[in-house]
Amino acid sequence: MQATRIRIGTRGSPLALAQAHEVQARLTAAHGLPEGAVTIHVIKTTGDRVLDRPLSEVGGKGLFTKEIEEALLSNEVDVGVHSMKDMQTVLPDGLIIGGVLPREDPRDAFISLRHADLSALPVNAIVGTSSLRRKAQVLNVRPDLRVVEFRGNVQTRLRKLEEGKAEATFLAVAGLKRLGMEDRITAPVSMDVMLPAVAQAAIGLEVREGDEATAALIAALNDPMTALAVTAERTFLARLEGSCRTPIAGHAVIADGTMVFRGQILTPDGQQVYDVSRTGAPEEASKLGLAAADEILAEADPALLIRSSA
Ligand SMILES: NCc1[nH]cc(CCC(=O)O)c1CC(=O)O
Numbered sequence: 001m002q003a004t005r006i007r008i009g010t011r012g013s014p015l016a017l018a019q020a021h022e023v024q025a026r027l028t029a030a031h032g033l034p035e036g037a038v039t040i041h042v043i044k045t046t047g048d049r050v051l052d053r054p055l056s057e058v059g060g061k062g063l064f065t066k067e068i069e070e071a072l073l074s075n076e077v078d079v080g081v082h083s084m085k086d087m088q089t090v091l092p093d094g095l096i097i098g099g100v101l102p103r104e105d106p107r108d109a110f111i112s113l114r115h116a117d118l119s120a121l122p123v124n125a126i127v128g129t130s131s132l133r134r135k136a137q138v139l140n141v142r143p144d145l146r147v148v149e150f151r152g153n154v155q156t157r158l159r160k161l162e163e164g165k166a167e168a169t170f171l172a173v174a175g176l177k178r179l180g181m182e183d184r185i186t187a188p189v190s191m192d193v194m195l196p197a198v199a200q201a202a203i204g205l206e207v208r209e210g211d212e213a214t215a216a217l218i219a220a221l222n223d224p225m226t227a228l229a230v231t232a233e234r235t236f237l238a239r240l241e242g243s244c245r246t247p248i249a250g251h252a253v254i255a256d257g258t259m260v261f262r263g264q265i266l267t268p269d270g271q272q273v274y275d276v277s278r279t280g281a282p283e284e285a286s287k288l289g290l291a292a293a294d295e296i297l298a299e300a301d302p303a304l305l306i307r308s309s310a
Helices: 014-031 066-073 132-141 154-162 173-178 212-219 224-240 282-299
Strands: 006-010 038-042 079-083 095-100 108-111 126-128 146-148 168-172 203-208 248-255 258-266 273-280
Touching: 006 014, 006 066, 014 038, 014 079, 014 154, 014 173, 014 203, 014 212, 066 079, 066 095, 066 203, 095 212, 095 224, 108 173, 126 154, 132 146, 132 248, 132 258, 154 168, 168 173, 203 212, 224 248, 224 258, 224 282, 248 282, 258 282, 273 282
Parallel strands: 006 038, 006 079, 126 146, 126 168
Antiparallel strands: 079 203, 095 203, 108 168, 248 258, 258 273
């Protein structure tokens, strides 16, 4: 019998490495594997290479995933570990999500060296973010604020804050927790103010379709509740992304056997928001996400949508 060997492909950022190590530890423990059976392979992605421009300008799909997916398809690695929020809604042919880890805290964190929360920021204060969603949501509740571009990994953005380039910034609570940097969070932001990005705080395990050996090992790590929530959210996003270039947010929770999905699109200036929600059985996850998106397509102000003439 051949000894089990699994090669994990990951980006090299501290957060990506923390996530890869978590998967390595879970796989090793779940199957009682010897040390060294699960190896980590760092792969540089376009998103890691281009640091001088806003990601929304770099464009293209799968900026943080493409090179890892290529390594999967060419059999250089067996499992791609990704933040699900960075994953395209349609995966390349031959690749599937084999499982998702239990979701961390999905909220965004408000981080400031001087101010307790968003409402405590002085009038006209500068906040830094590179996320079009966070920018629109923040301007919706605080139209006076000025938003400047903040790119780079978690550490870079915190350094910019310390250098005084902004009074506050926002980062996913999940990323900070996984980095052991929870103490940097000034206050979590309520989901009423900042609905998270689709799939925020979920880690996805991408594998080759038909690689049954790896699929069986990965299946032991899958969290079914997280998988259902992420399915609702990603179905919502997939239905909308061709029709609107405006910021999108979406989040599903399952409580007492019921799924509540909430979705949102905003104009980039935050002036207009369309909020939608659907409640139903968790098994109907994709139906809920789809119905929520269809309501937006049918009812939302045209300013929130772009439509081709066809
Ligand atoms: N695009 C960067 C990215 N991708 C996933 C996370 C956070 C962790 C997560 O959502 O699992 C981050 C950083 C951030 O938004 O603070």
